[in-house]
Amino acid sequence: MNWHLLGLSFITVFLSELGDKSQLAAIALSGRSKSTFAVFLGTSGALLLTSLLGALAGGAVSELLPTRILKAIAAVGFAILAIRLLWFNKEVEDVG
Numbered sequence: 001m002n003w004h005l006l007g008l009s010f011i012t013v014f015l016s017e018l019g020d021k022s023q024l025a026a027i028a029l030s031g032r033s034k035s036t037f038a039v040f041l042g043t044s045g046a047l048l049l050t051s052l053l054g055a056l057a058g059g060a061v062s063e064l065l066p067t068r069i070l071k072a073i074a075a076v077g078f079a080i081l082a083i084r085l086l087w088f089n090k091e092v093e094d095v096g
Contacts, residue, residue, distance in 0.1 A: 013051065022047070 017023060022043065030039040062070060 017047070 026039055026043040029043075030036040033039055058070075065073075
């Protein structure tokens with residue numbers, strides 16, 4: 001077991017999920033429900049499943065493409081999202 005990679009993965013996902021819309025949905029669901037444990041199990045299961053799918057997809061794609069190219073694709077994807085959010089997101093500004 002690579003403990004460094006385990007810790008790095010945990011910290012990265014934990015910090016990226018803080019304040020995420022899935023966390024806000026869990027807060028809203030648990031606020032309306034009497035069974036917060038059921039909300040915890042449901043949201044934990046969903047996060048585990050999406051993380052598993054991401055890890056499996058990443059492992060499969062890494063067999064086809066070198067890591068350097070995968071990192072470049074991810075960087076370009078995030079850059080496109082950032083540019084779109086900064087300059088082409090007029091409908092949000094019009095509503096507020």
